[in-house]
Amino acid sequence: MLDPKDWEQFRALAHRALDDAIDYQRDVRDRPVWQPVPDEIQASLAQRMPLDPTPLGDVYDRFVREILPFSSGNISPRFFGWVQGTGTPTGALAELLAATMNPNVGGRNHVAIYVERAVIAWFRDLFGFPHDASGVLTVGTSAANLIAVVCARMRALGPNAREIGLQGSKKRLVGYASSSTHGCVRKAFEIAGLGAHALHILPVDARHRVDPEALSAAIARDRAAGLEPFLVVGNAGTVDVGAIDPLDALADIAQREHLWFHIDGAFGAPGVLAPTLRPMLKGLERADSLAFDFHKWIHVPYDAGCVIIRDGELHRAAFASDGPYITRMERGLASATPWFTDYGIDLSRGFRALKIWFTIQEHGAKRIGQAIETNVRQAAMLGDLIDRHERFELLAPVATNVVCFRYRKPGMNEAQLDTLNDALVIAVQESGRAVVSSTTVNSHRAIRVCIVNQRTTDDDVRETLAALDELASLS
Amino acid sequence: MLDPKDWEQFRALAHRALDDAIDYQRDVRDRPVWQPVPDEIQASLAQRMPLDPTPLGDVYDRFVREILPFSSGNISPRFFGWVQGTGTPTGALAELLAATMNPNVGGRNHVAIYVERAVIAWFRDLFGFPHDASGVLTVGTSAANLIAVVCARMRALGPNAREIGLQGSKKRLVGYASSSTHGCVRKAFEIAGLGAHALHILPVDARHRVDPEALSAAIARDRAAGLEPFLVVGNAGTVDVGAIDPLDALADIAQREHLWFHIDGAFGAPGVLAPTLRPMLKGLERADSLAFDFHKWIHVPYDAGCVIIRDGELHRAAFASDGPYITRMERGLASATPWFTDYGIDLSRGFRALKIWFTIQEHGAKRIGQAIETNVRQAAMLGDLIDRHERFELLAPVATNVVCFRYRKPGMNEAQLDTLNDALVIAVQESGRAVVSSTTVNSHRAIRVCIVNQRTTDDDVRETLAALDELASLS
Structure with a gap:
């Protein structure tokens, strides 16, 4: 009823759209990295829900006019604004194929389940987790961190945790993370009902790495106060400067103190594929x-x-549900337990694994590592350029792939420098030449360049700095 | 670095894949609805992570051989196993385009934000919510229910809820839902730290609708026991039999008792577009x-x-975060606050809104309603066929689009009938002729037919019953 009336007409349009999509990716250098959505297009998009049909060709033409040109720019080789990947043409094609098959990968016995199991096993092995570790794909690390917090909470509260909740326990759980930790860890504590006050914040050193001695001290202090430490979160790549916590030292303390050790490796964990980063990530394989x-x-x-959860049984115990409508059977479509819904928040969930499968099959893990290594080298190069530049200064050492710096103008006070650098970030975005972002490092407003970009050349890095210099000199 | 070396070679392969994808959808009737994944393919998919590249053409050929044929079948016109949609060719194409643009829709100022705002506003208006209601797209209703529970919890705990959590409050919160409620509501209580014991289960009537008087009584009883009732969950389409709770009566009680009124309308809420269902959904517009x-x-x-959350300010207060790395700016890419991450679990999130935008633009809301209405009519038709059939019996009245019934064989006791009907469900799945599922209704094992399928014809319904009859007679 919602299928094409004329399949060949649909086919012709789809091939045109595919060509446009390929050109869009191939020609990404010819467009501004970012441009604002014009007011008239914002107004057009805000129109009310259409009740009647529109020919698909007209809908597509409107997409080409009003939507396609105004994306966020992270597919561009000069996008360094935030820690965002570029995607690939193969990944986009895999999304078409996944939506064509359109399985619900919450469970049951069909191929998408086996593909998801495979890609999780690949990364379980890569990260050095044991074979009986479990895993589940999520929207992103925010949800993944939440799932880990819920598992850690279950270990702390005991096997009836799901029934009694925090309301039925007298324990006062507390966890730990450094001040450089991403806000989604705090959010996970909030959603899980622990409350942000239960996440005790640890200081960092000059390289933005957590201080393990501060962790030991905090545990002792909190135990003395009658609280129950249950979790420490380490960072494999902090969002602000790309720092990697001393994971081995955290693992030692967690083991000694019987704490759950979780690692937020949102962008940094795949760094194990890059020779420069691999040694810095030692200890990753010891996480819970x-x-x-x-x-x-x-x-x-x-x-x-x-x-990925080391204790696969606990993971399942924390999330598996039953219900007559999800009866497991011996054979047929309702077999192949455990299901992915037994390991996470969602029952209905799409075929995320296919784009991962295609990406890793096409490139192999080594090439992914080379792309990461290239970005780390480019960040070091940018750090050097800034160090040697008379008008820019680094605000934090370049740990991995994030460079935080600012432009200095003689005679300006701190407040004026803050204003200038924030304006510079906007100016370069609006110029369409590059996207960088703003953050605060050691109380200074900083220009942040995150290099998570398989399309970036060394020239792109150099020209981004040149664009900033040029715009600053005009200001 | 991960882009095609030869764009025209990629283009040729992509066009071939697109043709295959279109054929796959067009010819869905020519394939078995479902078939098991052969052991040798399971073994092949379980191979270790490839370290080296594979030509994309070879990867694609393997996909066609090992993955494409073994999906879950919900795109087939004879899939009635669970409450799953079919997708559409246009939706699949939109996924290609969304992944081509590849924005992170957690926030910032780019067109995907405006598209997501638009589609949420469409449905906010459709459901009769006010203009200052807020909303966010999620993986599915499981996560959406969790977000609603967190908002309700915040209203109950007060403005410092995020900081203190349940651990910092003396209140003992309890919520209510009927025994027919989907397990993800219980899971939301568990994840949120409330504990499943805090979800008090209400009885249902013969039509599987919650008993409002039982709710009033439970609230009074719990208040007398020192507990704090804070939430009632109504169902707009129960998963088992498709029942719709008396939403207006629940809204009255929630209003009188100052409870948050949440509706799980996972599949049923869009029924407001269907003339038959619209009156049954009265009260939906009163939910929090x-x-x-x-x-x-x-x-x-x-x-x-x-x-969708009626109190948009509270919604934002429950989820909005700041962090130096997500500084909001006046202009440029970091503007356009509020961001979607301010309303939900995830910061990184894909462009889900585009496939919704394309679907509603192409068909218009009315045609979506016609497809729903057709399914409701088909369920009633199947109910009539079963009622008049000497060997099948209905196990629950057909409320909307779900038909629960069983095959009866003379001389069989209840246990034998349970075994027979479970076997019948597997047999018809394995025959490839149709997919139906199993559930338990009033202590009987049931065959469940959920008609959520825009491809189903009346003949598909009739022939599914005929296939079950035929297989049962052979058993």
Whole structure:
């Protein structure tokens, strides 16, 4: 009833759209990295729900006119604004195929389940987790962190955790993470009902890495106060400067103190594929749980994250449900238990695994690692350029792939520099030449360049700095 | 670095894949609805992570051989197993385009934000919510229900809920839902730390609708026991039999008792577009929050759910975060606040809105309603066929689009009938002729036919019953 009346007419339009999509990706350098959505297009998009049909060709033409040109720019080689991957043409094609098959991958016995199991096993092995570790794909690391927090909470509250909740326990759970930790860890504490006050924030060193001694001290202090430490979160790539916590030291403390050790490796964890980063990630393989994204440094299209849990049985015990409508059977479509819904928040969920499968099959893991390594080298190069530049200064050492710096103008005070650098970030965005972002580092407003981009050349990095310099000199 | 070396070679392959995808959807009637994944393909898919590249053509050929034929069958006109939509060719094409643009729709100022705002506003208006209600797209109703529970919890705990959590409150919150409620509501209580014991289960009548008087009595009893009732969940389409709770009566009680009124309308809420269902959904417009899916009766490809929250300010207060790395700016790409991450679990999130936009633009809301109405008529027709059939019996009245029944064989006791009907469900799945599922209704094992299928003809319904009859007579 909602299928094409004329399949050949649909086919012709679809081939035209595919050509446009390929050209759009191939010619990404010919367009501004970003441009604002014009007011008249915002108004057009805000029209009321259409009650009557529109010929698909007209809908597509409107898409080409009003939507396609005004995206966020992260597919561009000069997008360094935030930690965002580019996607690939193959990834986009895989999304077409996944939506064509259109399975619900919450469970049951069909091929998408086996593909998701396979890609999770690949990364479970890559990260050095045991074979009985479990995992599930998520929208992203935010949800993956939440799942890990819920598992850690279950270990702390005991096997009847799901029934009694926090309301039925006298324990006062507290967890730990550094001040450089992404806000989604705090959000996970909030959603899980622990409350943000239960996440105790640890100081970082000059390289934005957590101080393990501060963790030991905090645990002792909190235990003395009658609280129950249950979880420590380490960072494999902090969002602000790309720092990697001393994971081995955190693992030691977690083991000694019987805490759940979770790692937020949203973008950094796949760094194990890059020779420069691999040694910095030592200890990753000792975590109780690890969250990371495929849509960042693995360049799978949005969205796809993952959580891996060492204790697969506990993971399942924390999320598996039954219900007459999801009866498991011995054979047929309702077999092949456990199901992915037994490991996460969602029952209905799409075929995220296919774009991962295509990406890793096409390129092999090594090439993904080379792309990561290239970005790390480019960040170091940019750091050097800034160090040697008379008008720019680094605001944090370049740990991995994030460069935080600012433009200095003689005679300007701190407040004026803050204003200038924020304006510069907007100016370069509006110029369409590059996208960088703003953050605060050691109380200074900073220009942040995150290099998570398989399309970036060394020239792109140099020309982005030149564009900033040029715009600053005009201001 | 991960882009095609030869764009024209990629283009040729992509066009071939597109043709295959279109044929796959067009010829869906020519294939078995479902077939098991052969052991040798399971073994092949379980191979270790490839380290080296494979030519994309070879990867695609393997996809065609090992993955494409073994999907779950819900795109077939004779799939009635669970409440799953079919998707459409247009929806699949939209996924290609969304992944080509590949924005992160967690926030910032780009067109995907405006498209998501538009489609949420369409459904906000359709459901009769006010203009200052808020919403966010999710993976599905499970996550949408969780977001609603977190909002309701915040209203109950007060403005510092996020900081103190349940651990910092002396209140003992309890919520209510009927025994026919989907398990994801219980899961939301578990994840949110309330605990399943805090979800008090209400009885249902013979039509599987919640008993409002039981709700009033439970509230009084719980208040007398020192508990704090805070939430009631109504169902707009129960998963088992498709029942719709008396929403107006629930709204009255929630209003009188100052409870948050949430509706799980996963598949049923879009029924407001269907003349037969619209009157049954009266009261929907009075809810504090409503969760529903686009990948069910709106036939958008997996995955896309939504939650709409009447009190948009509270919604934002429950989820908005700041962080230096997500600084909002006046202009440029970091403007256009509020962001969708301010309303939900995820920061990184894909462009789910595009497939919804394409689907509603192409068909118009009225045609979506006609497809729903057709399914309701087909369910009634099947109910009549079963009623008049000497060997089948209905196990629940047909409320909307779900038909629960069983085959009867003379001389069989209840246990034998349970075994027979479970076997029958597997047999028809394995025959490839249709997919139906199993559930338990009033302690009997039932065959469940959920008609959420824009491809189903009346003949498909009749022939599914005939296939079951034929297989039963052979058993």
